[in-house]
Amino acid sequence: MESISVGLLGLGTVGCGVVKVIENHQDKLMHQIGCPVKIKKALVQEVNKVRDVDVDTSILTLNPEDVLLDPEIDIIVEVMGDIEKTKEYLIQAIRQKKHVVTANKDLMAVYGPELLSLASENQCDLFYEASVAGGIPILRSLVDGLASDRITKMMGIVNGTTNFILTKMTKEGRSFDDVLSEAQALGYAEADPTADVGGLDAARKMAILSTLGFSMNIDLDDVKIKGITEVTGEDLQYAKQFGYTMKLIGYAHREDDRVEVSVEPTLLEDSHPLASVHDEYNAVYVYGEAVGETMFYGPGAGGLPTATAVVSDLVGVMKNMRLGVNGKSAVSPQFSKLLKENEEIYSKYFLRLHVEDEVGVLASVTSVFSRNGASFKKVLQNPLQEQKKAEIVLVTHQASLKNFEKILMELRDLEAVHLVKSTYRVEGGNA
Numbered sequence: 001m002e003s004i005s006v007g008l009l010g011l012g013t014v015g016c017g018v019v020k021v022i023e024n025h026q027d028k029l030m031h032q033i034g035c036p037v038k039i040k041k042a043l044v045q046e047v048n049k050v051r052d053v054d055v056d057t058s059i060l061t062l063n064p065e066d067v068l069l070d071p072e073i074d075i076i077v078e079v080m081g082d083i084e085k086t087k088e089y090l091i092q093a094i095r096q097k098k099h100v101v102t103a104n105k106d107l108m109a110v111y112g113p114e115l116l117s118l119a120s121e122n123q124c125d126l127f128y129e130a131s132v133a134g135g136i137p138i139l140r141s142l143v144d145g146l147a148s149d150r151i152t153k154m155m156g157i158v159n160g161t162t163n164f165i166l167t168k169m170t171k172e173g174r175s176f177d178d179v180l181s182e183a184q185a186l187g188y189a190e191a192d193p194t195a196d197v198g199g200l201d202a203a204r205k206m207a208i209l210s211t212l213g214f215s216m217n218i219d220l221d222d223v224k225i226k227g228i229t230e231v232t233g234e235d236l237q238y239a240k241q242f243g244y245t246m247k248l249i250g251y252a253h254r255e256d257d258r259v260e261v262s263v264e265p266t267l268l269e270d271s272h273p274l275a276s277v278h279d280e281y282n283a284v285y286v287y288g289e290a291v292g293e294t295m296f297y298g299p300g301a302g303g304l305p306t307a308t309a310v311v312s313d314l315v316g317v318m319k320n321m322r323l324g325v326n327g328k329s330a331v332s333p334q335f336s337k338l339l340k341e342n343e344e345i346y347s348k349y350f351l352r353l354h355v356e357d358e359v360g361v362l363a364s365v366t367s368v369f370s371r372n373g374a375s376f377k378k379v380l381q382n383p384l385q386e387q388k389k390a391e392i393v394l395v396t397h398q399a400s401l402k403n404f405e406k407i408l409m410e411l412r413d414l415e416a417v418h419l420v421k422s423t424y425r426v427e428g429g430n431a
């Protein structure tokens with residue numbers, strides 16, 4: 001091959017990073033693939049926009065077909081975002097026998113299996129390393145690096161915005177709204193932060209991670225989602241007092257081929273490796289039966305970090321082109337999906353209650369727990385400013401989700417309990 005031509009869909013933060021990585025690392029790319037890589041066309045919304053890279057404006061186009069139908073373009077790099085329109089474009093590209101590299105988790109979490117099967121029918125590669133945890137090569141680590149192992153647990157801090165917010169709230173004692181505004185000003189949070197703070201973005205990434213890690217088609221709808229909007233300064237203070245750190249954790253666990261996948265604010269014991277992942281950083285903790293604990297850490301977003309993942313996928317496609325094996329690396333899931341029932345999901349729980357400050361209340365609360373097979377690991381009671389009210393804060397030993405939900409219902413029915421202020425999952429240090 002004299003050269004390989006790439007068509008970009010999008011030339012924003014990640015697209016510009018891709019151009020820079022290709023330009024700056026051309027020698028290394030040449031060495032690995034044996035020919036130069038050039039960007040032939042880039043689809044954008046506005047041709048005359050000021051961009052982060054100097055590109056010849058003649059390669060910019062507003063017409064998707066200039067990229068998708070160009071017979072000289074071998075590989076499409078999709079870095080424009082959106083779901084439905086992008087799906088249409090990628091279907092068109094794959095039908096033209098073009099390989100695809102995408103950074104789009106929103107698309108892959110919803111249409112991944114459909115697009116991957118279309119790609120392999122057409123002997124095309126469809127790679128999406130950058131869609132989860134930006135610059136961290138986690139998907140390839142799961143699929144190749146840990147191919148010989150049986151992964152039983154993955155825990156991820158896979159959303160930089162929420163990690164930034166929780167870190168600042170914890171370390172600086174600031175409110176959610178205050179830190180969110182700062183994150184928006186710094187460009188760490190979108191103008192509409194709903195998908196990040198509501199947990200949807202992390203859930204999309206966990207659907208992708210658990211599909212690959214457990215070799216089972218996990219849909220977005222299979223992921224239980226709770227965001228961080230209700231986390232308060234008081235919760236974080238109690239967490240600290242008890243030796244925990246609050247993180248938005250994507251949790252995927254397999255036992256006897258049944259799995260649970262969730263995203264929720266979780267209290268981690270301070271000794272857990274994920275408890276020290278701060279600010280906008282991402283990390284994925286993976287437990288394999290043979291390898292034990294591993295952790296992958298790095299920047300989960302940003303133009304250049306994300307572009308390294310995109311361009312590494314490009315190298316993968318180009319190596320496959322040289323070997324003539326495109327479209328052969330996608331493996332269909334080995335297992336049928338089996339989701340755990342609530343009685344099979346076990347965790348420790350943190351709970352804050354507002355109660356009447358009178359004799360016997362703690363005993364009646366305790367009896368609700370013991371009736372439902374749960375006991376306390378830690379408990380404290382503080383008087384509240386409000387007259388004759390107190391706050392009980394406790395952490396349970398392992399209890400099933402089914403029992404915990406029953407406990408909450410029974411507590412809400414107790415006359416002495418005014419309010420269940422907050423509840424969180426608690427995770428310990430080891431698998």
Ligand SMILES: NC(=O)c1ccc[n+]([C@@H]2O[C@H](COP(=O)([O-])OP(=O)(O)OC[C@H]3O[C@@H](n4cnc5c(N)ncnc54)[C@H](OP(=O)(O)O)[C@@H]3O)[C@@H](O)[C@H]2O)c1
Nearest residue numbers: 010011012013014044045046079080081103104301302306
């Ligand atoms: N940013 C990150 O750190 C990061 C990390 C991991 C994954 N990702 C994923 O990477 C993708 C791109 O993100 P980004 O941050 O680079 O986005 P971005 O800065 O908003 O860039 C999007 C680009 O796509 C173009 N575009 C958008 N909609 C279009 C349409 N309908 N028709 C033609 N062109 C269109 C825009 O054109 P104009 O420039 O003319 O407006 C722009 O060049 C997304 O799927 C995102 O989830 C991003």
